[in-house]
Amino acid sequence: MMNPMKATVLFVLLGLMVHEISCQETRTPKEEVAFLKVRLDLMKDRYKQLCNQYSSLANNCSAPAITCNECPAGWLQVKDQCFLLNTDRHNFSTSVEKCKDIGAHLAILTTREQHEAVEKEGRRIAGFHIYYWIGLSDSKTEGEWRWVDNSALKTSFWDVQRSEPDNNQSQGPEGEDCAVVDSYTQNWYDVPCEFPYPRICQKAASPLL
Ligand SMILES: *[C@@H]1O[C@H](CO)[C@@H](O)[C@H](O)[C@H]1NC(C)=O
Ligand SMILES: *[C@@H]1O[C@H](CO)[C@@H](O)[C@H](O)[C@H]1NC(C)=O
Ligand SMILES: *[C@@H]1O[C@H](CO)[C@@H](O)[C@H](O)[C@H]1NC(C)=O
DSSP states (O other), X not given: OOOHHHHHHHHHHHHHHHHHHHHTOOOOHHHHHHHHHHHHHHHHHHXXXXXXXXXXXXXXXXXXXXXXXEOOTTOEEETTEEEEEEEEEEOHHHHHHHHHHTTOEEOOOOSHHHHXXXXXXXXXXXXXXXXXEEEEEOSSSTXXXXXXXXXXXXXXXXXXXXXXXXXXXXXXXTOOOEEEEETTTOOEEEEOTTSOEEEEEEEEOEEOO
16 A cells, blocks of 8 residues: 555656646756656655565465565564574563563564574573573553563463463462573473563564665
């Protein structure tokens, strides 16, 4: 959908072109640059549209996939989202801030595909880093899990065999109000928010153009 602003610009451009044809004027370099800039922006929008259209269709007829957007170097890409596993350890609230500092947020893991990417990277990093903060907590209302963008939890990956989340109060009366993902098993656990863990940050992939 073309936004009204772009539509107006296009309209003005068409006007300019007609004007030019009728008057045989030539644009000054400055006008030419402005003109090309608008055309480029329109083509970028069109590229994005077509690329997304291609991607959603290609899957259905097993045509080769192409990427319309990309992640910064070192980040994992899953569809149009980027993930970064950071191994320095902080409590939940500091981890929230650390992700914000790099223009991201604590990870909102909603698909098996995302968990698989996290597991692969977790195993590559290995060492003592098994559990990573994800952006999920129930510190506002016990039992009501919310993501850091305040959306409600829909698909969950708790370790149900261990009856997670269990708000285990053995570490303190506040229980366990924040969630980590076990990068080896793809399962979630609730843990005390003040414990130090590494974290997974997430942000949207940027368009290639
Ligand atoms: C792709 O296939 C799925 C399931 O067969 C269908 O729901 C979806 O609309 C299709 N997508 C496109 C873009 O045709
Ligand atoms: C709570 O955690 C403690 C220490 O890790 C453990 O011994 C205990 O079994 C846990 N309680 C429940 C209900 O899982
Ligand atoms: C988290 O860590 C920061 C920095 O060490 C500290 O200021 C803050 O009080 C901690 N928050 C919690 C809830 O433990």
